[in-house]
Amino acid sequence: MKKSPPARMSLARGLYSGLLCLLTPWAQRRLAKEKVNAFSAYQRRGEVSPSERSVIWAHCASVGEVLAAEPFLKALLLRYPRHQLVVTTMTATGAAQVRARLPDARHYLLPLDLPWYAERFIDTLQPEAGVVFETELWPNLLASCRRRRIPLLLANARLSASAMRGYRKIRPLVKEALSAFSLITAKAEEDAARLLALGAEKDRLQVTGSIKYDLQLPEDLPAQASAWRAALGERRVWIAASTHQGEDQPLLAAHQQLLAQDPSCLLLLVPRHPQRFDQVAELIAQQGLSYLRRSSQQPVTPETQVYLVDTLGELLFFYAVADLAVVAGSFADIGGHNLLEPAAVGTPVISGPVLHNFAEIAAALTEVDGRVEVDSASALPAVLAGFWADPAACQRQAEAARQVVLANQGALARQLEAFAHLLPPETSAERETLSPCS
Incomplete structure (x- = not known):
């Protein structure tokens, strides 16, 4: 993994990290309610297990995002069988859905967004590429990815008018976080316009529609x-x-x-x-x-x-x-x-x-x-x-x-195509050589 030399932390991210440090005891108590197993507290500190295979990392906040992203994530499992799909969530309910619906993926709880936790998480995981669903912007985690030149997709991005009002107050921090994404696929023109106003780069932004329209109903x-x-x-x-x-x-x-x-x-x-x-x-x-x-x-x-x-x-x-x-x-x-x-x-x-x-x-x-x-x-x-x-x-x-x-269906295919620009799908020859035990 390529790693840029240590960069001086921006003022906006420094203030954010300082405030988060002060709030850490409260945040840890809050996150303790989202316990999944005996290792939950370790995962919140960024302590996860390394993978023997190359990793694709995907983050979904909770149940709703997991359900919406499920077809996308299942497609990644098919397109990149030699990779380990790692899915993180903020909540225990989201974790339960990942484990029930994506048994071939590995799940972790997302670490608290302190710089040293984020560095530990990314250093251990070493993802080859990543995808974040909706608008989960964790500045230190994204900065760690940017420093290591990990290509990231912000998929199905949405930004309501009320959220926009809040983000405007911390625009320098949001702009820095958005700069970590190689591509952003917005759900609608309104979302794209708001993201641009917050500092997203126009040449990295596409309007693809919402993958929530691409519901895959069980046959039975x-x-x-x-x-x-x-x-x-x-x-x-x-x-x-x-x-x-x-x-x-x-x-x-x-x-x-x-x-x-x-x-x-x-x-x-x-x-x-x-x-x-x-x-x-x-x-x-x-x-x-x-x-x-x-x-x-x-x-x-x-x-x-x-x-x-x-x-x-x-x-x-x-x-x-x-x-x-x-x-x-x-x-x-x-x-x-x-x-x-x-x-x-x-x-x-x-x-x-x-x-x-x-x-x-x-x-x-x-x-x-x-x-x-x-x-x-x-x-x-x-x-x-x-x-x-x-x-x-x-x-x-x-x-x-x-x-x-x-x-309105079709956004799933467009967003998968966007991800393929970051990490080309494995060729049929590569898939054929995949060992059943790998």
């Missing part, structure tokens, strides 16, 4: 969802997905109103974070609702009013089970969550008004009447009842949203 998903749904009989089923603190109670109140109209109605409630599963279960009980937890593995009964999905990696399945999908994170100041997953499986999409993290996708769906937006959860009973009363309108919206997904 429709059959499995239909079988699970058939066991429920003729019940009306809706899902409130990826809920955050403060959203569950008004959504449960909306369900109470629906139950007053139709006592057989069933809510699939999916909290965003595992640490809230027990809290949400207590909240359901306090509302006097009969509920069942997914983790219990018990079948839904006619008496079950709320089905609490307290497992990971099954959201797409339950979107396919439901008649109607309410995507949460949009009723609180979160910015929304992925609207494309219910659209891809043909379930009508409903959201709250706070969608700044998915503004481009929300606009694309709204333009074709592929999404309904409500001002608050209190408006949901009327909207849901209206859909159930008009199956034709329900089907039209679902199909319009699904067509948006299909029309």
Whole structure:
């Protein structure tokens, strides 16, 4: 690995590193909650095992990024079989998804972004190339890669207007971090414009679309969802997905109103974070609702009013089970969550008004009447009842949203092509000589 001589740390990165040093005790306590195994604390210090093979490093912040990046990462495993794919995440939930969905990859928790931890991590890993998904900018880690001339791709890059306002305040630090990337593939023109305003170099920036449109649905998903749904009989089923603190109670109140109209109605409630599963279960009980937890593995009964999905990696399945999908994170100041997953499986999409993290996708769906937006959860009973009363309108919206997904696919291929400029795929001859034990 080529290594440039030690460079003087910029003032911006020096101030950032100093502040991070002061915050380290707090950060370590916070990160301790994301423990994966006995080695988690070591990994947060950049202490990882070297690989006998050349490494491709990929970083995904958490569950959402892992799920979106999964097709890209699986393609890397096929295109570069002689390399070891190493995937890092910030969270334990992200780690669980990497291990479940990418068994041929090696996983580590990302180290705390102190200069000496970053240096240790990169020196040990020695990646030949890397890809960072969305907009995970860790200045010291990226500086370590730049110093070693490691080609990096910032893939599926997005930058909301609210995030832009925050980044403007630390523009010198952000500009330095962006300079570490050999290529940046932005999701939309708006994202590209914001990245340019923060100092990204125009000749390194491409607009490729979002790989979130390139959802690869499991072949057996429709059959499995239909079988699970058939066991429920003729019940009306809706899902409130990826809920955050403060959203569950008004959504449960909306369900109470629906139950007053139709006592057989069933809510699939999916909290965003595992640490809230027990809290949400207590909240359901306090509302006097009969509920069942997914983790219990018990079948839904006619008496079950709320089905609490307290497992990971099954959201797409339950979107396919439901008649109607309410995507949460949009009723609180979160910015929304992925609207494309219910659209891809043909379930009508409903959201709250706070969608700044998915503004481009929300606009694309709204333009074709592929999404309904409500001002608050209190408006949901009327909207849901209206859909159930008009199956034709329900089907039209679902199909319009699904067509948006299909029309915008192709970003995955474009972003893989961008990565190939950094590290050419292995030739067929190289693949044929790969030992089964290597």
